[in-house]
Amino acid sequence: MQHAFRHSTHAHHHASTLLGHRLRVATYNIHKGVRGVGPGKRLEIHNLGLGIEALDADMVFLQEVRHFHHQEAREFKRTLQGWPDQGQADFLAPEGYEAAYRTNAVTRHGEHGNALLSRWPLGDIGHHDVSDHRFEQRGLLHVVVNWQEHQVHAVVAHLGLMHGSRVRQTRSLADYIEREIPPDALLLIAGDFNDWGERLDAPMREAGLERAQPPGGRRIATFPSRVPLFSLDRIYMRGMQCVGMHVPRGPAWARMSDHLPLVAELELA
Template sequence: MNSRVTRPAGFAPSTVYSTQTLRVATYNIHKGVRGVGPRKRLEIHNLGLGIEALDADLVFLQEVRLFHAREARRFDHTWLGWPEGGQAEFLAPQGYESAYRTNAVTRHGEHGNALLSRWPIGDIGHHDVSDHRFEQRGLLHVPVTWQGLKLHAVVAHFGLIHASRVRQVQRLADFVSAEVPAGEPVLVAGDFNDWGERLDGLMAEAGLQRAVAPPGQPGARVTFPSRVPVFALDRVYMRGFRCLSTMVPRGSAWARMSDHLPLVVELEQA
């Protein structure tokens, strides 16, 4: 029997949840803007609709703006306009909590990782894993209480160079070992920029298994580039869970909103 039921009063009536299954999405939103030059367009409002449609319990987001003065001026007077406040808070569906920490500070603003959670969150942490001065990278750590279980959500966005990613896996492993009690489940999700599919073994050595659909289940995983996806850059790694299914939404609307597609996985406690 499907245990997915309507949310209690006080939450958006269109959202649902399961007492047994945790639905997780990871999405690189490209700072809510697409295109270049005069063809640049604001997609943050469409992204809000898309994220709500994913109906995930936890949404791991990368390339999220806290603010950007130049983009705000550019889009302030366009249809709907640049949202007030940070993008994480703006994108959170009704009834969700949001957590954000900055990874990179630029000339006109800053951006980083965010978590949107249908479930209560604890103290928000941030761990710098920048490997060199040209790429500012970080891990967002958010404890989440799901069905009375404490799990540790870590939002990641790894570097563009393989050697940097290898060192960032080690820093992630050190962080989890130091900050997460051995018996508590962990989800690490984000954009790993692993074009050559070379990180799974290193993550397994750190005690984190990649969420892949079991045999016989649909297992769409490629997410980049969004118009003609070839690479599985966006992933969920887990400890203490089993993966039931994976899904990547497709179509022109999703291809328009970001250069990545979101990955959605269904999990159950191991």
């Protein structure tokens, strides 16, 4: 697995060294670090750590991140390659990065939520509950990131499975932005929007946010990871522009989660 990421890591490190005025942002639904069921169930959190480091992103927006889970900790013993002693956000943070995590959902054996990993210093960390009904616990993680001489407000989102819920959650997000984030602040909203029908761009534009897309406007699929067909994972922005975008592909990435990561190169607008 290390070999699969080695070239990517070197290339991205070289690019980020040359392009200091750019901000590389990634969003990734990590599926709680576990894949499969029954006898085929496997722990992918260690491979995810290698993959996230290889992205060499300045900021990584993560969804479905376990803080703890007693049952899976028993299934995957606490060994060197077993269940981590730390919460997954801290465990996945590459050396030198800071991590922020807040819980969205509390379940019988543990809890999970959103996280932000950043190579730039973090400021205030907040959480906003956008749960639409009792069967889905959803939230927004809001972190202020001190990027060079700028403050970037970063919001990690994971919206609901039903379209009506997503519309209401988008309205709640817009209200939160208006209430909590200065109107002239740089703003990034990234995560898994579960928007199968591609219907959320308009309400996001009404909230002052543009979707990051590669030059030419081609939308890049990230789900399902083995044969990606849908663009569920997205980055919306205010005060910035997208100058490049890609999705890492290959067997190593396909096995780690049901989503692929989405990576964007951003500049000030």
